Amino acid sequence: MIRFVDVSLAYPNGTVALRNIDLAIEKGEFVFLVGPSGMGKSSLLKLVYREERPSRGQVLVAGRDVSRLSRKQVPALRRSVGVIFQDFRLLPQRTVSENVGFALDVIGCPKREKHRRVPRALDLVGLSHKADAYPDELSGGEQQRVSIARALVNNPPILLADEPTGNLDPETSWTIMQLLAKINVKGTTVVVATHDRDVVDRMSRRVVTLDQGSIKDDRERGAYDA
Amino acid sequence: MSLRSIEFHFVEAMTNIRRNGLMSISAVTNSAACLFVLGAFMVGWWNLARMHQRVASETRVLVFMRRGVPVEEAEATAQSLTERLPGVIRSYKIVTPEESLSRVCQSLGIQPDEGLRKRNPLPASIEIELVRPQEYAMVVTAASDSQRVDEVKAGQKVLENLMALKRLGIAVGAALVFLLGAAALLTISNTIRLTIYARRREIDIMQLVGATQSFIRAPFTLEGMFHGVAGAAVGGAILIASYVNLRLWVTSDQSLLPFLEGLLSVGTVSDLALCWGVLMVAGAAFGAVGSWLSVTRYLHA
Ligand SMILES: Nc1ncnc2c1ncn2[C@@H]1O[C@H](COP(=O)(O)OP(=O)(O)OP(=O)(O)O)[C@@H](O)[C@H]1O
Numbered sequence: 001m002i003r004f005v006d007v008s009l010a011y012p013n014g015t016v017a018l019r020n021i022d023l024a025i026e027k028g029e030f031v032f033l034v035g036p037s038g039m040g041k042s043s044l045l046k047l048v049y050r051e052e053r054p055s056r057g058q059v060l061v062a063g064r065d066v067s068r069l070s071r072k073q074v075p076a077l078r079r080s081v082g083v084i085f086q087d088f089r090l091l092p093q094r095t096v097s098e099n100v101g102f103a104l105d106v107i108g109c110p111k112r113e114k115h116r117r118v119p120r121a122l123d124l125v126g127l128s129h130k131a132d133a134y135p136d137e138l139s140g141g142e143q144q145r146v147s148i149a150r151a152l153v154n155n156p157p158i159l160l161a162d163e164p165t166g167n168l169d170p171e172t173s174w175t176i177m178q179l180l181a182k183i184n185v186k187g188t189t190v191v192v193a194t195h196d197r198d199v200v201d202r203m204s205r206r207v208v209t210l211d212q213g214s215i216k217d218d219r220e221r222g223a224y225d226a
Numbered sequence: 227m228s229l230r231s232i233e234f235h236f237v238e239a240m241t242n243i244r245r246n247g248l249m250s251i252s253a254v255t256n257s258a259a260c261l262f263v264l265g266a267f268m269v270g271w272w273n274l275a276r277m278h279q280r281v282a283s284e285t286r287v288l289v290f291m292r293r294g295v296p297v298e299e300a301e302a303t304a305q306s307l308t309e310r311l312p313g314v315i316r317s318y319k320i321v322t323p324e325e326s327l328s329r330v331c332q333s334l335g336i337q338p339d340e341g342l343r344k345r346n347p348l349p350a351s352i353e354i355e356l357v358r359p360q361e362y363a364m365v366v367t368a369a370s371d372s373q374r375v376d377e378v379k380a381g382q383k384v385l386e387n388l389m390a391l392k393r394l395g396i397a398v399g400a401a402l403v404f405l406l407g408a409a410a411l412l413t414i415s416n417t418i419r420l421t422i423y424a425r426r427r428e429i430d431i432m433q434l435v436g437a438t439q440s441f442i443r444a445p446f447t448l449e450g451m452f453h454g455v456a457g458a459a460v461g462g463a464i465l466i467a468s469y470v471n472l473r474l475w476v477t478s479d480q481s482l483l484p485f486l487e488g489l490l491s492v493g494t495v496s497d498l499a500l501c502w503g504v505l506m507v508a509g510a511a512f513g514a515v516g517s518w519l520s521v522t523r524y525l526h527a
């Protein structure tokens with residue numbers, strides 16, 4: 001589903017964020033991306049949704065080299081990759097269901113389709129009862145669930161999560177991870193970049209460890225400090 | 227683009243305009259001022275072009291034969307000119323020396339006597355009407371070639387002066403469009419930048435979830451076009467009101483009437499509507515380009 005072939009990324013200011021990354025993530029996998037701060041986790045995810053282009057190598061998503069996509073082709077990629085962040089990135093003036101529906105509005109989804117999909121997505125993340133609430137009326141965990149609903153409302157085959165539990169307490173973090181696991185069971189490929197040692201250890205999934213922009217370790221059923 | 231998307235963009239654009247309040251007003255005012263000046267220039271130039279056209283259409287080429295060349299030869303010269311310049315000459319008329327003489331006498335208010343008739347000093351001439359009066363030079367050259375022709379006259383001087391004025395007008399107009407257009411465009415562009423700044427979260431999310439660039443641009447383009455068109459409507463209305471008053475004032479002075487009316491021939495309702503329409507289109511274009519610049523700057527940063 002996602003493949004990195006000898007990928008390096010240097011930012012314009014000269015910082016080398018990734019070096020010679022070779023990585024294959026299969027369809028339906030659940031992968032943790034761990035490593036200390038500044039080691040390149042976010043950068044690696046950004047290459048997948050084409051927020052950045054590699055300086056070298058190929059990044060293949062569903063068989064296509066995304067580094068070669070023209071500006072016009074990027075939206076199609078983004079529609080097949082859902083992304084969530086530590087800071088949720090919700091729109092404060094819109095309700096929960098409007099926030100989720102926004103993702104469909106802006107890709108030209110018909111209204112009827114939207115009215116079918118938004119409640120389904122909210123149901124998936126267990127927030128049907130908060131559909132008309134505004135983001136600042138929700139807890140952090142609930143806000144993250146809204147952002148997950150928004151990322152998934154268009155049924156993308158891939159979900160990327162950059163520190164999804166970074167702002168949440170351990171209890172809430174765990175419920176979010178459970179939710180991501182549930183989504184993964186339904187067939188979505190999930191990649192989670194995180195510092196959250198407890199969660200990684202408890203989940204016991206594949207763990208890819210980054211160190212100074214290189215893959216230091218990659219093992220099935222891994223733990224945070226392999 | 228679906229009806230639903232259009233509705234979405236329209237609502238977004240209206241919200242943006244309202245939120246931008248004072249900035250929107252200043253964008254509209256600025257475009258109005260720029261478009262007023264452009265419009266005033268346009269009306270002036272149009273009057274000039276009309277005058278040129280009228281003068282040109284009244285311009286004939288007069289070919290004077292040498293003294294003593296008989297009327298038949300004048301006819302033959304006219305024939306051969308027509309053949310040499312196909313599609314240039316609309317019609318010609320042979321003026322016999324007798325006819326010329328009676329015209330001259332008439333204009334002098336005298337009766338030609340028998341003696342004058344016998345020793346008529348006037349040559350035969352040809353009055354040529356052209357299909358396109360601006361092509362007179364061609365006819366002048368061709369006619370001057372002939373041995374039988376003495377002199378060729380056309381209303382060259384006036385036409386050439388008007389032509390030069392028109393050309394100057396085009397140059398000045400281009401400069402004005404460039405400067406004032408840039409001014410209108412930049413104000414609109416700046417206003418749009420504010421909107422974009424206020425809307426950057428939305429834009430970032432749109433990009434993240436895969437909205438196309440044209441979709442992201444659409445409400446901003448609408449907003450920019452609104453500023454431009456509203457500016458054109460206001461500037462155009464002021465322009466037309468002032469122009470109509472100017473004409474009324476001019477035509478109220480009976481002694482100057484014929485001259486000044488010729489100077490300000492633009493003035494029917496459809497003329498003025500056309501001016502207004504052109505300004506609106508220009509305003510829409512400035513608005514669209516202005517917003518395009520700002521959005522591009524943000525999206526490709
Ligand atoms: N836009 C950028 N321009 C220049 N350098 C950058 C940019 N983004 C990240 N970097 C640098 O690249 C390296 C990797 O950053 P990245 O954000 O991928 O790390 P990370 O593993 O996600 O860190 P964290 O756990 O703190 O989020 C860091 O040294 C960072 O300073």
Ligand SMILES: [Mg+2]
Binds near residue numbers: 041042043162
């Ligand atoms: Mg990061």
